[in-house]
Amino acid sequence: MNLRDCATEGLSYEAPWWLPGGNLQTLWAALGSRRHFGPAPRWQRSRWNTPDGDFIDVDHAQHASAAQAPLLVLFHGLEGSSGSHYAMAFADFAAAHGLAFAVPHFRGCSGELNHAPRAYHSGDFAEIDWVLARFAQENPGRPLLAVGVSLGGNALLRWAGEAGETARARVRAVAAVCSPLDLAAGGHAIGRGFNRQVYTRVFLSTMVPKALKKLEQHPGLFDRAALLAARDLYEFDNLFTAPLHGFRNTDDYWARASAKPVLHRIRVPALALNALNDPFVPATSLPTAQDTGPCVTLWQPPRGGHVGFPSAAGRWGVPGHVRTMPEAVGRWLVAHTA
Incomplete structure (x- = not known):
């Protein structure tokens, strides 16, 4: 069956009435939302030495998961970390569903400056490949899933396009959330x-x-x-x-x-989520079905902001939480481990 035939099942989002517009949906999610329903994520950090003599820090969520449960890896956005609201929300999703979860920090984003005369960038698919290869090597019994947020999502889909058929040896599925797949338009x-x-x-x-x-x-x-x-x-x-x-x-x-030019080369199940009212990513720049191949699902809801997607909670819908998007994206990814 073509992935497009059933790929958007279960993907839906409705913004709360009291948060109209992309900017409010973006800012509330980052500054005022509830990030987790269960206990706050606890992290164990490990340092990985890179092939060029540098390092990255990886935070592993410390909730319980079965030995054969999928591992969900999150690549954060510009200046993000495991403390970002979306990372905490995805960690909460992983804990609720028994998935292992980890956040590799791009160089210089873990709170300690890296050593090399470089930092990180939106198209560093070689770094993504090295990170995923190490996760796969260290977790041979776990299906590997990957989600990238904003900058991290562009880099992840760029990797998937560059890797082509070989991506299946690393991951079962990938997702990009609110990523500027046309970097010039977003910039x-x-x-x-x-x-x-x-x-x-x-x-x-x-x-x-x-x-x-x-x-x-x-x-x-x-x-x-x-x-x-x-x-x-x-x-x-x-x-x-x-x-x-x-x-x-x-x-x-x-x-x-930019990942947009290589989306048609992706050969692993991939989800690209972009709200049409994202302040950072013009709707006119988003990919269409003509830009992608059969493995790519486009989810472009009218509202959500930039990595926002706040949802109502409580009797009057206040305060809001940001678990709805990780729940939908996470379930989509897990569905491709079968």
Whole structure:
């Protein structure tokens, strides 16, 4: 059966009446929502040495799971971590359904600066491949599932497209949540208007200090004064992200790292979830069925914001929680372990 025939079964979302619009749905989810129904996730951290002499930190959720239960791996978004609201919500889903769960941190995102003269970026499919290979090696009895959020989702689908048929040797299924699969469209959107004044400032408030610490590690790596003058992600990527990771400039980085051009090459079950009112990801930039192959399911609900999808709770629907999206995405992934 073609995956498209039944792939959207059980995928639905309705925003609470008191949270209209993509910005409110985004901000409430990140700042005011309930992230878990059970106990707060407990983590055990392990450090993995990378092939290039650097390291990443991996947080493993410490709830119980059967030895043969699936392992769900979450790749976080820009400046995210295991403490992000969506990571905690997915950990809660995994605990409720008996799945093992882990969050590998991109370099520099675990609270400790990495060693190498590099950080992380939206198209680092080689890093994704290495991480998934290690998870598969360390968990031979567990079906492996992977979900990426925003930046992490683009990198994950980019990996799946690059890997083609070989992806099946690593994972049973993958999902991307609110990912800017056309990085140029997303990058320009976040650099305008309200997005620039709010979201861009939040991201740069942590990205710039980490970049400056990287410069202390590796003097001469980039122009300090120019970086301090950067006012949007385009300028930051032009000075830091692109040159440190082998791209000519921001335009080259956004073009070569985007997952949208390789979606048709994916040969493992893949879900791409994007709300049509996402402030970061213009609806006009989202992939259509013509951009994908038979293994890719597109779920594009009208509401949800950017990694928001808050849901009503309580007698009057207040306060809200963010378990609905992990529940739907997680169940979709688990359905492909059979």
